[in-house]
Amino acid sequence: MNDADSIVELIPRLRRYARALAGERASADDLVQDTLERAWSKLHLYRRGTDLRAWLFTVMHNVYVNQLRASRPTAPFDEEMAELAQPVRETDTLVLRDLDAAIRRLPPDQREVLLLVALEEMSYEEAAGTLGVPIGTVMSRLARAREKLRAMLSGLPPSGGKQLKIVK
Amino acid sequence: MNEHKAPLDDAELKALSQGLHQLYDPVLDEPVPERILAQARVPHGRWRAAAIAAGWVVLGLGAGAIAGWQLHAWRSNVPPQAALPSFVKRAAVAHAVYSPEVRHPVEVAADQEQHLVTWLSKRLGVKVQAPKLDGAGLALVGGRLLPGESGPVAQFMYQTQNGRRLTMYVRAEASKNRETAFRYARDNNISVFYWIDRDCGYALASADLDKDELLRVATLVYKQLEQ
Numbered sequence: 338m339n340d341a342d343s344i345v346e347l348i349p350r351l352r353r354y355a356r357a358l359a360g361e362r363a364s365a366d367d368l369v370q371d372t373l374e375r376a377w378s379k380l381h382l383y384r385r386g387t388d389l390r391a392w393l394f395t396v397m398h399n400v401y402v403n404q405l406r407a408s409r410p411t412a413p414f415d416e417e418m419a420e421l422a423q424p425v426r427e428t429d430t431l432v433l434r435d436l437d438a439a440i441r442r443l444p445p446d447q448r449e450v451l452l453l454v455a456l457e458e459m460s461y462e463e464a465a466g467t468l469g470v471p472i473g474t475v476m477s478r479l480a481r482a483r484e485k486l487r488a489m490l491s492g493l494p495p496s497g498g499k500q501l502k503i504v505k
Numbered sequence: 506m507n508e509h510k511a512p513l514d515d516a517e518l519k520a521l522s523q524g525l526h527q528l529y530d531p532v533l534d535e536p537v538p539e540r541i542l543a544q545a546r547v548p549h550g551r552w553r554a555a556a557i558a559a560g561w562v563v564l565g566l567g568a569g570a571i572a573g574w575q576l577h578a579w580r581s582n583v584p585p586q587a588a589l590p591s592f593v594k595r596a597a598v599a600h601a602v603y604s605p606e607v608r609h610p611v612e613v614a615a616d617q618e619q620h621l622v623t624w625l626s627k628r629l630g631v632k633v634q635a636p637k638l639d640g641a642g643l644a645l646v647g648g649r650l651l652p653g654e655s656g657p658v659a660q661f662m663y664q665t666q667n668g669r670r671l672t673m674y675v676r677a678e679a680s681k682n683r684e685t686a687f688r689y690a691r692d693n694n695i696s697v698f699y700w701i702d703r704d705c706g707y708a709l710a711s712a713d714l715d716k717d718e719l720l721r722v723a724t725l726v727y728k729q730l731e732q
Contacts, residue, residue: 456525480512
């Protein structure tokens with residue numbers, strides 16, 4: 338299989354991740370398109386035999402971070418850009434649209450880590466490799482994301498002890 | 506999951522994972538928009554062109570350069586070199602001339618880094634930056650403006666705690682869209698890694714660092730410039 342075929346096969350995965358990352362459909366597809374464009378121009382840097390998907394996710398991460406920088410030049414990426422205002426609702430059950438809203442309100446760096454681990458099912462090592470950060474950073478971002486999600490989804494302050502629960 | 510203490514316990518991870526899949530898996534079944542397919546089907550020719558441009562000297566470490574993955578695929582059986590690009594030769598000479606300097610290694614020292622970078626950017630007509638190489642044990646000494654083949658070029662100098670030096674030679678590229686992979690060359694006893702990335706050509710030169718060390722630094726530099 339050549340590179341073009343392999344990349345085409347991975348598009349649905351890229352689109353899913355982009356949708357979760359960027360939210361709205363058009364901007365998510367823009368992100369995928371920009372990622373592919375960049376991937377082609379950087380393909381000579383891809384090391385054959387390594388995980389193409391992980392490489393493309395890295396490219397997407399870089400494109401995404403650049404877009405964030407361009408759109409919000411004064412907000413450093415690692416800062417809490419999307420500080421939570423108030424809990425989504427007072428309940429200990431979680432419905433999907435609350436989860437969607439809560440994910441959207443996470444700072445982008447925490448959202449990325451959470452999605453790579455929970456949606457893309459990467460190990461912490463793989464997520465660290467994809468984002469180009471140390472594994473400790475992955476873990477601390479994940480811990481912070483979890484605290485925020487708990488607060489938003491349960492109506493409790495971040496130290497609250499309620500378990501996250503999904504009701505289908 | 507692994508030996509690290511998990512920030513999420515298994516039940517939480519599973520609950521989250523299920524929720525996320527329910528939310529976003531439907532995207533997998535959507536028809537892929539034509540504009541994306543068109544972008545993905547970028548012609549064979551382009552891949553081949555990239556492969557040829559990269560040539561046998563491609564280290565295959567681009568993924569590593571971007572993601573910080575392992576670099577042990579470095580192959581040392583590099584065939585004899587074709588003539589070096591002239592800017593690489595100049596970078597090696599500039600390294601040989603300035604790196605032994607004790608009193609005047611640079612024109613503008615690192616304590617005026619902001620001024621240095623602004624000044625060099627202005628003279629070269631492209632945005633240049635002095636990468637942070639503390640991760641490789643290298644501190645910025647400073648930089649200078651030099652005459653290149655057809656205009657001004659910049660040289661940044663770095664050194665380790667025990668005085669081993671490396672220089673980064675930067676020139677503006679006339680054709681803005683060229684890109685090459687990392688290439689390695691040796692000129693006398695000076696090792697050089699060089700590449701072109703859009704509007705700048707870069708050459709990292711050192712007589713003190715060995716090839717592997719230099720490669721690590723090149724990777725670090727590339728990664729920072731990429732951002």
